[in-house]
Amino acid sequence: MENIIKLNQKNLVEISTKITSPTYNRSEIKTGIVHVGIGGFHRSHEAFYTDLLLESEAQKDWGICGVALLDFDTKIYNILKEQDGLYTLIIKELDGSLTKQIIGSMVEVLYAPESPIKVIEKMASPDVKIISLTITEGGYNYNEATGEFNFENPLIQHDLETPSAPKTIFGYLTQALKLRKEKGLKGVTIQSCDNIQGNGHMTEKMLLSYVKVAEPTLVSWINENVSFPNAMVDRITPATSALDIEKLKETSGIDDGWPVVCEPFKQWVIEDNFAAGRPAWETVGAQFVKDVVPYEKMKLSLLNAGHSVLGILGALYGYSTIDEAANDADISSFLRIYMGNEVTPTLGDLEGVNLKNYKFSLIQRFGNIYIKDQIERICSESSAKIPIFILPTVYAQLENNRTINHAAFIIAAFAIYSVGVNENGSQLMIKDAMEAILTEKAILSRNNPAPFLEIESIFGQLKNSKIFLEAYTDAYQNIVKNGIEKSVKDINSTVLNKI
Known part of the structure; x- marks a missing residue:
């Protein structure tokens, strides 16, 4: 050279x-x-x-x-x-x-x-x-x-x-x-x-x-x-x-x-x-x-949460980059449903923002095949990201008696991810300040999924919500029984609305 x-x-x-x-x-x-x-x-x-x-x-x-x-x-x-x-x-x-x-x-x-x-x-x-x-x-x-x-x-x-x-x-x-x-x-x-x-x-x-x-x-x-x-x-x-x-x-x-x-x-x-x-x-x-709140709530709940969704599901599928997960039709469909049915109702009025266009642009950005953002990077420190990116959506939906099924599925997938092995038997690299407690609770949850939600520094008192616990437990058991790919297809098939 x-x-x-x-x-x-x-x-x-x-x-x-x-x-x-x-x-x-x-x-x-x-x-x-x-x-x-x-x-x-x-x-x-x-x-x-x-x-x-x-x-x-x-x-x-x-x-x-x-x-x-x-x-x-x-x-x-x-x-x-x-x-x-x-x-x-x-x-x-x-x-x-x-x-x-x-x-x-x-x-x-x-x-x-x-x-x-x-x-x-x-x-x-x-x-x-x-x-x-x-x-x-x-x-x-x-x-x-x-x-x-x-x-x-x-x-x-x-x-x-x-x-x-x-x-x-x-x-x-x-x-x-x-x-x-x-x-x-x-x-x-x-x-x-x-x-x-x-x-x-x-x-x-x-x-x-x-x-x-x-x-x-x-x-x-x-x-x-x-x-x-x-x-x-x-x-x-x-x-x-x-x-x-x-x-x-x-x-x-x-x-x-x-x-x-x-x-x-x-x-x-x-x-x-x-x-x-x-x-x-x-x-x-x-x-x-004057007020950043509507913009940041939109971005954290859609883009940052979307990244975590793609990272956690993509890791269990065996993908290594975010664009691979985003271009998988079933994962993409899952993300669209989550954004449309569970996040959007929590955002309220966003003056000057075309929310539908923003969500479509996110799918395009996530799928950029030249970026090659590593799933391992996106999943790192998930214990700090999930309370900020995903749980506010869960709390808002529960408070208004609206669906949290896809969010519960994400948390169930995170619990299974935290064991450190995907269902293909490949080792997952858990990079997280709370790695020890995540792994401990994830292993304890293999027979009964509830212990994972007991990590209060991440989930607070979410374990006390019967609605969430039931949805989370069902999702966890479905993933263990049927595998991640079939489980994603199955939960998508129960919902018609997307974005």
Whole structure:
């Protein structure tokens, strides 16, 4: 392979002759945003929008300092550090073509475990107006059963005992906000970019719960100086594969250690509630609104839940990618019925949204054969995803005496999935913080399915609903007796309405 160019700032001029690259002078960009969590989604979404924005002369104060928070983020940190924060975004179009561009909005990169003080000081910099987060659903450290902050987490205990060398986002934010207060600085916006309904409210509640214990005198300053806008984020961004990296070398001659692949669709709806100014993201496609709730509820209940449905059923079928599951006629039919009969009645009025078109677009997006989103990735941390994506639909349907049969089937399939073996005898890789208890309860449920619902941190008091328990038990027993494929066909055949 000839003429392969290593991606970094020094080589950017030469690279720009091959693919679209930043035209702005990155050395002139001031860091206005600290973003924690520099994985694929941030780099296909907020960093992408910000890169578009930086092409405008008037928006030079909004560069991003990317923070790798966790010990196992060493690899991505080292790669992005070597590449001066640059990376390639590869958009996989529906026709199989690739749209590629270099993203330059991440002008600094820090590794928190190596330099906690540097990260705290950067968050407390007077230039920084926004601290944004992509820390996954599980990163918010709350107990689903109680809705409260989990102080039993050993990492939280560490942060309380060793505040100057924190390990969690709450430890970092607390020390940074304390330093901002001590410096007499103005406030800051903390912006969640995670798939949680009311993600701004959740961030505020969890942070204040921690601060009340760690630094109680800081609470009133946060209440007066820090804002927590809610936001809905959307762009399917699968894990980057070795094949993606090699294909980039072959087609563009660029050596990028960790490019990002994503779908063409993108959406970002943000509550306009910023304590210290904000970028004009609306000029590059974001939407600022007064109330994000209807949009995020729609997205979490349809797209994110849809992903979990395809992942769990697809895993039991023996599929390895989401597009395979989405293009299976029976699984697709199951998902359409679930979205149409069980989710849609819970969404209420969505002004300006053509819900039917949105649901059809989801089926098309899930079925994009070029994305190849791994089912293993989608099923990871399902214990944190199901309470957010699926259970609100269940509770709303039960409250209104409406059907929950397909949702109960999904939970039954999740229980069987959690044993760790599909019905073909193939091992399933369970990647979940609650793996031990999931497996234990799943095995106990083989003869009597009820014990799986006893995991209160996931299911709360759902086990006490006779209607749900009956539907769940029937579904579980049908899957065990008839196999997943016949069971999906059978439950679909009982329902006529779809989408």
